[in-house]
Amino acid sequence: MNITIMDIARAANVAKSTVSKVLNDSPKISAETKTRVRQIMKDMNYTPSSMATRLAKQKTYNIGLLIDMSQEQAYLNPFFYNIMVGIESAIGPRNYDLTVVNIQTGDAQEERHYLKRLVMSKRIDGLITNNSILTPEDAEKLEQLAFPYVSMGEYAGTSVSWVDFDNETGGRMLTEHLLSQSYTKIAFIGGVQGERLFSKRYQGYAEQLRAAGLPLREDWEARGIADEKLGYLEVKRLLELNEPPDSLICMNNQVALGALKAAKEIGMQVPDGLGIATFDDEPYSAHISPPLTSLYINTFELGAHAGQMVTDRIEQPELRHQGLLLQPEIIVRESTTRRI
Amino acid sequence: MNITIMDIARAANVAKSTVSKVLNDSPKISAETKTRVRQIMKDMNYTPSSMATRLAKQKTYNIGLLIDMSQEQAYLNPFFYNIMVGIESAIGPRNYDLTVVNIQTGDAQEERHYLKRLVMSKRIDGLITNNSILTPEDAEKLEQLAFPYVSMGEYAGTSVSWVDFDNETGGRMLTEHLLSQSYTKIAFIGGVQGERLFSKRYQGYAEQLRAAGLPLREDWEARGIADEKLGYLEVKRLLELNEPPDSLICMNNQVALGALKAAKEIGMQVPDGLGIATFDDEPYSAHISPPLTSLYINTFELGAHAGQMVTDRIEQPELRHQGLLLQPEIIVRESTTRRI
């Protein structure tokens, strides 16, 4: 059998409640007994059972991170490791663990639903999700249960706590940068109408154009699922217009890669003939030829703030909901640095 | 208060033990009572408390994944997401959750040590680590505790279960491929003497050279921490030798990127003048110019096997330790496809 609190109590000649108090460093235990009991615990190589502690304290010290593993190329996947490290950096010091759970959006069988599996079964004290997973109904339910959770990704609607990057400002930054390099015919490539991420980014782009007194050209619109293929096909099309754009803002690196490929095939010089800037700086952005000007988001920070917010909400339930907007950072590289 | 098994028992007019048996689908409960009790559970929106279940069953249904977040560019980090999805795909269906825990190799304070924090405190039923984290002492201790664990990465020593890729065969495959493209002066770039990963890979390379009757040239040795800088500096040096190599095998993509940069600066044509092949295919390997021939390892599979193995060992403690060697796959791209 395993060694329990009772064994320690017997060995120390005290009640198990005393041992418990020593474990929790209760102020009403004398220093002597504390050191004595602790020594015995060490001698007997005792570690309290987290199962029992959790049941007694009605607290798991565990945070759940919800991800949809079926979404192959979801927005934040490439950054997942950093996000996780960020979360851990915030919750670890507060003694919380991180449990990563897969939610299959497909099979929504009642019984396997994460609300039941994780929240109602008390497997976790708090939840971190992202806005593409969290449905309004689930948010509503979490609210009813007064369960602490945070969304990574803006959740404008009701009273939901979230952290996100300022995508609108991001759109403005990229546009402004291109304008400063005296590009004036800027196209925006990728993204589906109605998609939150796209809307914000496009909005920033549109605003900045308007501020510069430039028109939004409909013939330069290139919408669609933001992948390499889209970038390739759309840029081929755009460059063959009578009046082609002189620069691009891409929804992500994949689109930019496709765009670059198209430009090369057509013989268009980047950046002199065509400037390319993109959202979502990835590890290899700097290694493309030419290196891509891109918008860096500090995903470690994103995770850290999310972790901070859940644990805050766990420990101070009276806290009001809040939204936190982090600022991106533009990294200027050759793909938009005109030499003329 | 929360609704418990007792509430259900009362509402159904049965003993709570009966409810418990219904929960566990015991064969000695009549079909009628089962359906009746289940209906009531649904009506009352009851979910058993995992805390209590765990304590009673002495089982957590939780697997721990140990990672060292301080190691910035560890071998498997870029592949972390895939590995995790692989693990989840294996353990999820068996009803295990995954808890990711950070281990700071730096502060080895007794109390925060994962053996105490996770294993001895019974926070998890099984452990997945990688061989760069798992020290022989810890392995020994886990063995003593008869605790189920699996190492990702070969652990040749004692009786440790592990999964890994066949790095030696990988070295042979890359070498063989270069030979088949009639490269004959193959250098091996990156890796530190004594490092397990390097040894295996280099060994495969050396064997294949020997099999082809080619010498191991000491002046082509380029050892060191496998990063871009090393690739750049070493290849600059190599290409200025009287008799430079005509092709390279790089320890990873970073090294290859550095090598490529050096080749470009010197004006050496890739692949005609210099063939470049590398270990560890990464998402962007195909997007480098020229696209890199590289050795792909299916990290999802790695994770899936690891997950499979731990759960197997949890459920069948009598199982013997085993090592599993997965085969890599070579992806031939332009960087080694000679046009002459």
Add this chain to the structure above:
DNA sequence: TTGTATGCGTTATCAG
């Protein structure tokens, strides 16, 4: 087939 009693290992509430 169902119910009773006890255990799982800790914490918390009281007395003393």
Add this chain to the structure above:
DNA sequence: CTGATAACGCATACAA
């Protein structure tokens, strides 16, 4: 300051 004793919510051997 310390010690009984009752939770915490479920599982299980044994009795009925």
